[in-house]
Amino acid sequence: QVQLDDSGGGLVQAGGSLRLSCAASGDTFSRYAMGWFRQAPGKEREFVAHITWSGGITYYGDSGKGRFTISRDNAKNTVYLQMNSLKPEDTAVYYCVGTPSYSSSVPLRYTYWGQGTQVTVSS
Secondary structure, three states: OEEEEEEOOEEEEOOOOEEEEEEEEEOOHHHOEEEEEEEOOOOOOEEEEEEOOOOOOEEEOOOOOOOEEEEEEOOOOEEEEEEOOOOHHHOEEEEEEEEOOOOOOOHHHOOEEOOOEEEEEEO
């Protein structure tokens, strides 16, 4: 199994950028497909992005297309989410996720979850 420690959230003005990081420990990181979800108060959990074990294929939810970029560094056991042109509606807790199976936009497909990092975008 793998343990995920996500970080990098904070308060940013609309139009700004943040880079989230997720450090993995435990099992072999390169065996895991990784992703990011987010959840705003009173809303359901929302898919943001996922990336295959090799980093060769990425996929984005509608909310982040063109603004967010997911990447990974298997040598550092870390996955990143670069978020640009942030909007107030991006305000949420962001969760790093991992699975030894195929990457997916479905939360239930992910066995491992980070503790979450808060992103707040002010208008």
